[in-house]
Amino acid sequence: MALWLVIVVPVVGLYALLWSAVNRPLARRSSLMPRTYWLLGVLGTLLPTTALIIIYP
Template sequence: MAKYWWTPFLVNVLLGIPGVVPFWLVWYLMVNWPLAELGWTVREPTENDGMALWLVIVIPVVALFALIWWLANAPLRRRTSLAPRTYWLLSGLAPLLPMTALIANSL
């Protein structure tokens, strides 16, 4: 079953559902800190406590998601017939689909 392309696709789309939280946290951090410092975006006016507290929240959440993602994909990679480059491209983009669907639905 794992030799088909849709198995890692489904696993990674399902990982992308709870992955919306770390993706949103990284987006919020980027918009309010480095991109705002460069002048590309405008910082949230009520965000006046600084970004150090956000780092305490974002780093563990993103690290936990990355660990779960890796633990799900490393064994699955060995059981699939996809080329390594294709597998990792598919596994890297598929978790972004739920976040993309939420953004498209909000427009």
């Protein structure tokens, strides 16, 4: 379990850092309210993974 955490935490952290760095400039240019933009961004990221988990358990 500890090895799993050592591998997954940096990968997910790097992904989250890159994802937010890319989305910050896009959020400023968007006509959406910031809260709506970030909510849709998170849902758009998590929805495909959630759908695959539900379809192929």
